[in-house]
Amino acid sequence: MQFLKSSCIRKTFSATYRTISNKVPEVRIYEVGPRDGLQNESKFVPTDIKIELIHKLAAAGINNIESASFVSPKWVKQMSDGAEVMNNLKRSPGVNYPVLIPNLKGYEAAKKCNIEEIAIFPAGSEGFSQKNLNCSVEEGLKRFKVVADQAVQDGIRVRGYVSCVLGCPYDGSISPKAIAKITEELFAMGCYEVSLGDTIGVGTAGSVRRLMQEVLAVTTPDKLALHFHDTYGQGLSNLVAGLEFGIKTVDSSISGLGGCPYARGASGNLATEDLVYFLYGLGVNTNVDLVQLVEAGRYISNFLAKPTESKVNRALGDRFKNHQDIIKMAACTI
Numbered sequence: 001m002q003f004l005k006s007s008c009i010r011k012t013f014s015a016t017y018r019t020i021s022n023k024v025p026e027v028r029i030y031e032v033g034p035r036d037g038l039q040n041e042s043k044f045v046p047t048d049i050k051i052e053l054i055h056k057l058a059a060a061g062i063n064n065i066e067s068a069s070f071v072s073p074k075w076v077k078q079m080s081d082g083a084e085v086m087n088n089l090k091r092s093p094g095v096n097y098p099v100l101i102p103n104l105k106g107y108e109a110a111k112k113c114n115i116e117e118i119a120i121f122p123a124g125s126e127g128f129s130q131k132n133l134n135c136s137v138e139e140g141l142k143r144f145k146v147v148a149d150q151a152v153q154d155g156i157r158v159r160g161y162v163s164c165v166l167g168c169p170y171d172g173s174i175s176p177k178a179i180a181k182i183t184e185e186l187f188a189m190g191c192y193e194v195s196l197g198d199t200i201g202v203g204t205a206g207s208v209r210r211l212m213q214e215v216l217a218v219t220t221p222d223k224l225a226l227h228f229h230d231t232y233g234q235g236l237s238n239l240v241a242g243l244e245f246g247i248k249t250v251d252s253s254i255s256g257l258g259g260c261p262y263a264r265g266a267s268g269n270l271a272t273e274d275l276v277y278f279l280y281g282l283g284v285n286t287n288v289d290l291v292q293l294v295e296a297g298r299y300i301s302n303f304l305a306k307p308t309e310s311k312v313n314r315a316l317g318d319r320f321k322n323h324q325d326i327i328k329m330a331a332c333t334i
């Protein structure tokens with residue numbers, strides 16, 4: 001009886017997953033660990049450790065790695081070695097190494113490091129904009145437009161973030177219409193993609209659906225990315241809600257590291273190991289080697305002397321040395 005019950009549940013899940021995976025034949029992973037993951041760490045992570053982490057992520061098959069930020073060192077000391085990171089990185093062919101830029105000063109410094117892509121990051125709420133950028137949302141958009149105009153002129157790709165899309169630690173709930181408007185402005189500035197950030201991880205599948213309905217009135221799903229912090233453990237279920245709308249790019253952070261020093265209550269991002277395992281379970285090929293990814297997660301967690309936030313990393317332990325065996329296990333529910 002118990003068996004019938006669970007096999008019935010499994011069939012229902014499998015059918016749902018198949019529906020989603022039919023709509024999402026491939027997913028682009030945008031790794032934010034070296035930037036969002038480390039920016040909140042109080043102990044300074046030496047440049048060579050940051051670089052080694054990026055190398056390990058690339059070796060595992062991650063093709064988009066946000067590697068540094070060029071923000072004011074007075075605001076985020078941890079990211080003050082952005083230029084050293086970018087200048088000493090061994091860039092693998094086919095891998096994209098974007099950097100986070102707050103203003104023209106940061107842009108000019110990054111440009112000297114031969115960057116090919118930048119990310120700009122207006123806030124979705126007044127409270128967070130003031131805390132994170134020291135200006136209003138409107139003023140932030142004006143500043144980012146100056147940066148985007150210059151980058152477009154220089155032939156550098158621009159990605160946009162909107163933060164606090166599902167809630168703000170200072171202003172509370174946020175109108176999805178306001179997020180859609182900022183998203184539209186970012187596209188008008190020349191962004192090729194906009195990542196919707198649940199900066200403090202308060203979203204649920206229900207609030208993601210409401211947001212997607214509004215934002216998809218101004219753009220198409222192939223131009224959006226989702227960026228979930230996993231504070232309330234909703235990261236993967238929020239992602240399912242997004243995949244149902246045809247989203248194809250997902251931000252995540254190795255070992256579930258992450259958080260913003262100016263967002264009270266923000267915890268780590270959706271862990272990349274958990275995301276990859278989940279996608280293999282849907283039959284979505286990510287071309288990421290989970291064994292090497294888990295190794296990268298352990299490398300940085302060991303350095304930080306804290307346990308990994310990735311459940312997959314923890315659960316796999318040393319049980320699997322072979323990537324194919326993990327894929328088989330992840331895919332066994334299909």
Ligand SMILES: CC(C)(COP(=O)([O-])OP(=O)([O-])OC[C@H]1O[C@@H](n2cnc3c(N)ncnc32)[C@H](O)[C@@H]1OP(=O)([O-])[O-])[C@@H](O)C(=O)NCCC(=O)NCCSC(=O)C[C@@](C)(O)CC(=O)[O-]
Nearest residue numbers: 070071072075102105106121132133134161163197199260
């Ligand atoms: C925007 C500012 C600069 C305004 O900060 P401000 O204090 O208003 O700016 P300022 O122009 O008065 O500059 C203050 C000092 O910083 C210097 N400065 C100024 N800019 C730079 C620069 N680029 N590089 C190096 N130095 C810089 C500047 O030269 C000056 O130095 P001083 O004259 O006093 O010696 C500041 O608020 C800032 O850097 N904010 C960034 C905070 C941050 O990095 N937050 C985390 C990233 S956002 C995030 O995590 C959310 C996201 C994207 O992941 C999405 C999600 O999770 O949902």
